[in-house]
Amino acid sequence: MQSKVIYSVILLLIAVLVSYFNRLKAEKDLIVGGIRAAIQLILIGYVLNYIFSLNTIGSQLLLLFIMTLIASHTAKGRAKEVKNSGLLAFFGIMAGTITSIGVLLILGIIKPEPRYLIPLGGMVIGNTMNASALALDRFYHELKNNTPKILFALSLGMSTKDASLFYIRKAIRAAMTPIINTLKIVGLIQLPGAMTGMLVAGASPMEAAMFQLVIMYMIAAAVGTGSMVALLFARKRLFYRDITLKL
Amino acid sequence: MSIIFRFEDVWLEKNGKSILKNINFSVKRGEFFVILGENGSGKSSLLKLFNRLEINTRGNIFFNNEKLDEIPVKSLRDKVVMVMQGATLFEGNVRRILEIYIEKLGLKQTPEDILDIMSLSYENLEKNTEELSGGEGQLIAIGLAVARNPDVLLLDEVTSSLSITRGAEVREKMKHLQKNGKTIICITHNMENAVSVGERGIFLQNGRITRQGKIEELIQCFEKGDEQCNQR
Ligand SMILES: Nc1ncnc2c1ncn2[C@@H]1O[C@H](COP(=O)(O)OP(=O)(O)OP(=O)(O)O)[C@@H](O)[C@H]1O
Numbered sequence: 001m002q003s004k005v006i007y008s009v010i011l012l013l014i015a016v017l018v019s020y021f022n023r024l025k026a027e028k029d030l031i032v033g034g035i036r037a038a039i040q041l042i043l044i045g046y047v048l049n050y051i052f053s054l055n056t057i058g059s060q061l062l063l064l065f066i067m068t069l070i071a072s073h074t075a076k077g078r079a080k081e082v083k084n085s086g087l088l089a090f091f092g093i094m095a096g097t098i099t100s101i102g103v104l105l106i107l108g109i110i111k112p113e114p115r116y117l118i119p120l121g122g123m124v125i126g127n128t129m130n131a132s133a134l135a136l137d138r139f140y141h142e143l144k145n146n147t148p149k150i151l152f153a154l155s156l157g158m159s160t161k162d163a164s165l166f167y168i169r170k171a172i173r174a175a176m177t178p179i180i181n182t183l184k185i186v187g188l189i190q191l192p193g194a195m196t197g198m199l200v201a202g203a204s205p206m207e208a209a210m211f212q213l214v215i216m217y218m219i220a221a222a223v224g225t226g227s228m229v230a231l232l233f234a235r236k237r238l239f240y241r242d243i244t245l246k247l
Numbered sequence: 248m249s250i251i252f253r254f255e256d257v258w259l260e261k262n263g264k265s266i267l268k269n270i271n272f273s274v275k276r277g278e279f280f281v282i283l284g285e286n287g288s289g290k291s292s293l294l295k296l297f298n299r300l301e302i303n304t305r306g307n308i309f310f311n312n313e314k315l316d317e318i319p320v321k322s323l324r325d326k327v328v329m330v331m332q333g334a335t336l337f338e339g340n341v342r343r344i345l346e347i348y349i350e351k352l353g354l355k356q357t358p359e360d361i362l363d364i365m366s367l368s369y370e371n372l373e374k375n376t377e378e379l380s381g382g383e384g385q386l387i388a389i390g391l392a393v394a395r396n397p398d399v400l401l402l403d404e405v406t407s408s409l410s411i412t413r414g415a416e417v418r419e420k421m422k423h424l425q426k427n428g429k430t431i432i433c434i435t436h437n438m439e440n441a442v443s444v445g446e447r448g449i450f451l452q453n454g455r456i457t458r459q460g461k462i463e464e465l466i467q468c469f470e471k472g473d474e475q476c477n478q479r
Pocket residue numbers: 261262264266284285286287288289290291292293
């Protein structure tokens with residue numbers, strides 16, 4: 001199998017040819033991207049190999065923690081206008097990951113082994129990263145666009161919690177919309193990645209489908225708790241105590 | 248009359264810019280106080296300082312001889328409420344939204360009671376807050392503020408989106424509240440308004456108070472132009 005993978009380079013070359021004949025000028029990007037993808041995947045393959053062979057809980061948690069840090073940094077770049085968005089996303093990702101993976105572990109659906117923790121953890125972290133960044137960005141803009149409404153509510157004596165409730169809700173909803181949409185159509189148009197992978201690796205279709213279902217539910221829980229936690233911390237930072245807005 | 252609000256060398260800075268400088272004045276309990284000045288002179292920013300929607304960077308503000316920042320914000324806003332200009336109600340069905348304000352603020356009134364305060368038709372309850380006209384939204388906001396029964400009402404150009412009759416009604420309402428011991432502090436660009444209701448006031452220019460005193464004197468100063476004001 002492994003030696004034959006090398007031949008798949010032909011597929012990349014086909015894409016390069018498409019670019020060349022249509023004068024897309026994307027040949028260089030495709031080649032650079034192709035090489036980067038190869039290096040990244042081989043590297044992560046080596047790292048995982050090592051972690052799998054160690055098979056200690058500490059090494060797995062360390063890897064997940066590093067992934068969380070990278071994800072927080074990425075989220076920071078996406079919710080630029082929110083001060084400390086990296087830290088806020090970090091809290092969100094931690095909360096989402098611990099909740100969802102935690103429940104799966106407690107219920108015994110997965111075991112604390114690298115073959116579960118690493119891929120599922122990666123999925124949860126990636127999804128909560130997107131959700132937290134989306135929620136923070138949305139919340140900030142809602143507060144900014146609705147400043148007079150919030151100030152009037154505060155002026156009447158409403159707490160910052162009550163005065164921002166509508167906007168917290170909108171932001172969580174925005175963060176959860178992608179997973180809600182996915183839940184509705186999953187499997188109808190294309191098979192999701194994890195399921196595809198399991199089928200290729202020889203699992204039975206039913207087994208793969210069941211596991212995919214677990215993954216979808218896990219992401220829903222993670223995205224919900226993650227965005228909520230990120231927003232609760234964001235509210236503390238976007239308001240000055242219980243007094244006024246501080247955008 | 249005793250003093251209800253006192254500003255002592257108050258400054259407000261935002262993004263490194265001094266918006267209010269060396270503000271010194273006081274407001275007496277039960278008076279109708281007017282803040283005048285050109286666009287951008289700092290009137291709205293000053294009004295927001297009264298109930299801490301803005302926080303001064305220097306100086307002290309006293310409410311009933313207590314430092315503003317030592318009063319719990321909740322109890323301050325039980326007594327000092329502000330209405331600003333424009334669409335300031337949360338988005339949604341008017342009845343539903345009013346119920347939310349009533350619940351969260353612990354008010355005794357019903358949504359109908361709130362509309363009664365400025366004699367608005369109950370048909371408005373079935374509208375969406377975004378569908379209300381500028382004036383209707385403004386009148387409901389005034390109704391909410393009055394329903395809170397505060398000691399001090401802060402009004403930022405609340406009559407500028409109202410018709411002549413509605414504007415007059417609001418002024419009457421405010422005068423009536425004043426008669427019942429409330430203190431009214433308002434910003435207006437309308438000189439007739441200012442004269443008809445105001446007693447004392449300040450004139451702001453570039454974030455500084457350039458004149459304060461009886462309303463008639465302030466208005467003369469406004470009409471004569473800025474230079475003459477500065478001479479005093
Ligand atoms: N967040 C901010 N950052 C920087 N400057 C600000 C900010 N908010 C207000 N300003 C400036 O402060 C000044 C005073 O604004 P303010 O709204 O208090 O004026 P105003 O007297 O109420 O004007 P108007 O009559 O037009 O309502 C303006 O020059 C405005 O540009």
